[in-house]
Amino acid sequence: MLFTYNPQGVGDVLMVLVADSQGQAVEVTKKGAIARVSRVDNQELVAWNFFQVSEHLQLEGSGQMDLSEADLTVLNAWLEAEGFEERVANFASPRFVVGEIVEMEAHPDSDHLNICQVAIGQDASVQIVAGAPNARVGLKTIVALPGAMMPKGNLIFPGQLRGVDSFGMMCSPRELALPNAPQKRGIIELPEATPVGQAFDPTKHWQA
Known part of the structure; x- marks a missing residue:
């Protein structure tokens, strides 16, 4: 789950994004100061809104939040008190990790897209459709996995590109808002020795 807080732009509301609505109509069930957002067609949980959250948690800054286990305990007790059965969790x-392209083939319905199998950890890989001109087998880069929030606020969800499933995005320095990022297309290229699955850390993974 992805937690965001923007007191200046939205107000004192902690927004918890759970799933992509995939463009389907949603409905809201509100109990007390908590709103449950779900799809109309299948009742799948999409998001939570916790209003007046500062009465329960001390949140600093704005944007994507990293909540502690103690914070989650408070939110889950709040959910229980209002009669909701679901719980929130980190x-x-x-969501941003080092990945390595281990297989790559041309997209059958595109002259610039490739279908990449990307290792993201021990015995873990994802399929990503990408158009980066420097993509190649063996390249290590930074992968944004489903549930990631990019610096500009856009969210990464599973989807399709030209009919092929894609489960994340390989990132360019510019997309990661790294300092002095080159203003050209191409995913970030990491040294061969960089461990696959390592959490993204700009101090480790970028040198302008």
Whole structure:
């Protein structure tokens, strides 16, 4: 789950993004100061809105929030008190990680896209459709996995490109808002020795 807080732009509301609505109509069930957002067609949980959250948590800054286990305990007690059965939780692993392209083939319906199999950890890989001109087998780069929020605020969800499933995005320095990023197309290229699955850290993974 992705937690965001923007008191200046939105107000004192902690927004918890759970899933992509995939363009389907949503409905809101509100109990007290908590709103549950779900799809109309299948009731799948899409998001939570916790209003007046500062009465329960001390949040600093704005944008994507990293909540502690103590924070989650407070939110889950709040959910229980209002009669909701679901609970909130952090992602089990980082959303921005080092990945390595281990297989790549041309997209059958595009002259510039490639279908890449990208290792993101021990015995873990994802398929990503990408148009980066420097993509190649063996390249290590930074991968934004589903649930990631990019610096500009856009969210990464599973989707399709020209009919092929894609489960993340390989990132350019510019997309990651890295200092002095080159203003050209191309995903970030990391040294061969960089461990696959390592959480993204600009101090480790970028040198302008």
